[in-house]
Amino acid sequence: GTFGDYGGQYVPEALMPALQELEDAYQRYVLENEDGFMDEFRERMRDFGGRPTPLQRADRLSERYDREIYLKREDLVHGGAHKLNNALGQVLLAKYMGKERVIAETGAGQHGTATAMAAAHLDMPCEIYMGRTDINRQRPNVYRMRMNGAEVNPVEAGSGTLKEAINETMRDWATTVERTHYVIGSVVGPHPFPKLVRDFQSVIGEEAREQVQEKAGRLPDTVVACAGGGSNTMGTFHAFVPDEGSAEPRSADDSSGDEPREHVDLVAVEAGGSSLEIDEDEGLAPNSATLSTGTDGVLHGAMTKLLQQSDGQIVESHSVSAGLDYAGVGPELSHLVESGRVTPTSVDDEAALNGFHRLSNLEGIIPALESSHALGYLEEHTDELGDLVVVNVSGRGDKDLETVLEETEKR
Numbered sequence: 001g002t003f004g005d006y007g008g009q010y011v012p013e014a015l016m017p018a019l020q021e022l023e024d025a026y027q028r029y030v031l032e033n034e035d036g037f038m039d040e041f042r043e044r045m046r047d048f049g050g051r052p053t054p055l056q057r058a059d060r061l062s063e064r065y066d067r068e069i070y071l072k073r074e075d076l077v078h079g080g081a082h083k084l085n086n087a088l089g090q091v092l093l094a095k096y097m098g099k100e101r102v103i104a105e106t107g108a109g110q111h112g113t114a115t116a117m118a119a120a121h122l123d124m125p126c127e128i129y130m131g132r133t134d135i136n137r138q139r140p141n142v143y144r145m146r147m148n149g150a151e152v153n154p155v156e157a158g159s160g161t162l163k164e165a166i167n168e169t170m171r172d173w174a175t176t177v178e179r180t181h182y183v184i185g186s187v188v189g190p191h192p193f194p195k196l197v198r199d200f201q202s203v204i205g206e207e208a209r210e211q212v213q214e215k216a217g218r219l220p221d222t223v224v225a226c227a228g229g230g231s232n233t234m235g236t237f238h239a240f241v242p243d244e245g246s247a248e249p250r251s252a253d254d255s256s257g258d259e260p261r262e263h264v265d266l267v268a269v270e271a272g273g274s275s276l277e278i279d280e281d282e283g284l285a286p287n288s289a290t291l292s293t294g295t296d297g298v299l300h301g302a303m304t305k306l307l308q309q310s311d312g313q314i315v316e317s318h319s320v321s322a323g324l325d326y327a328g329v330g331p332e333l334s335h336l337v338e339s340g341r342v343t344p345t346s347v348d349d350e351a352a353l354n355g356f357h358r359l360s361n362l363e364g365i366i367p368a369l370e371s372s373h374a375l376g377y378l379e380e381h382t383d384e385l386g387d388l389v390v391v392n393v394s395g396r397g398d399k400d401l402e403t404v405l406e407e408t409e410k411r
């Protein structure tokens with residue numbers, strides 16, 4: 001596989017030419033910057049996307065946890081989430097590849113919105129597939145996608161969430177691949193999608209690694225990000241993966257001095273939903289804690305960890321946040337968890353809702369319900385945090401206000 005035992009291209013033969021074409025474009029334009037592709041991508045993410053985003057010290061959270069807490073403000077990217085980093089990159093790549101149309105799946109509607117915005121910005125026709133359930137719980141984003149000129153196709157099948165939206169989008173792509181690029185929304189799917197999305201998102205961690213050393217004089221002890229498919233997670237972590245110092249000082253004879261190399265803990269926080277138990281009979285998992293409780297299997301073209309029954313049937317996941325409500329996860333993140341480099345954990349709906357209120361009240365930032373899971377981790381696992389912590393705020397919570405007010409009234 002592409003990442004140890006994980007990754008690969010488990011797709012129908014019909015898609016192989018498209019994946020080959022994409023891998024060729026990835027190599028030339030992203031890895032080799034042919035025709036100045038990456039220069040144009042970075043310039044547009046500055047002028048249109050609003051990069052770089054701040055790494056901001058959260059004074060009241062730092063006081064509350066008696067630690068240095070820095071927030072990477074991906075909620076300030078144009079459109080309100082990290083999703084534009086990837087969507088703009090892929091729509092621009094589609095243009096360089098001579099495609100005439102882009103399609104995308106969406107769950108929280110942030111990726112759909114980002115793709116619609118990037119398509120409008122780059123004059124590219126755009127169609128979004130979105131589950132009926134998600135349309136109902138992320139209504140503001142449906143309006144935004146349409147306002148940006150995209151067609152939003154409701155997906156009625158199954159639970160009407162992300163899994164079905166991805167299935168529908170892949171089905172469209174299989175028959176329109178000549179002139180269509182599939183702007184996949186996370187580090188999932190067959191090779192080269194997980195690497196392509198990770199590389200567009202890796203700007204998050206590259207900026208944060210530089211900013212935290214400028215502001216705090218050293219690398220962080222802990223980096224925390226929520227994980228749905230894993231794109232904001234991999235984007236934040238990728239620059240820090242090599243910072244795997246041995247925690248204790250190196251032996252005296254080591255040539256590069258006896259300073260213990262910094263060790264940066266990487267913590268991926270998934271949706272614990274309402275409980276971590278899988279209901280085998282109902283085929284329901286009241287959570288989306290794939291990294292913590294999933295098993296190996298193929299989903300959406302890649303070998304990865306996923307929530308499945310013993311007979312291999314993919315179970316229906318749950319989360320209060322649409323963007324984390326997914327029974328799969330990116331193959332590279334599965335590999336980093338298996339290798340011990342990334343620590344998987346989860347917080348439940350309750351802790352996420354509390355995180356939503358806490359950041360809003362203490363720091364004046366309304367976070368997305370997805371990002372709220374990373375904030376819930378600070379509260380639930382404070383003693384596992386180092387002295388210097390970077391938390392990725394992947395998006396803002398305007399889209400979630402109705403859900404949060406309803407959920408809060410219920411409790």
Ligand SMILES: CC/C=C(/N=C/c1c(COP(=O)(O)O)cnc(C)c1O)C(=O)O
Nearest residue numbers: 107110111185228229230231232323395
């Ligand atoms: C691609 C499907 C996921 C979506 N969103 C996921 C999401 C996530 C989780 O997705 P990943 O970063 O890919 O794990 C985190 N934060 C925010 C603000 C999100 O919107 C979407 O459609 O908007």
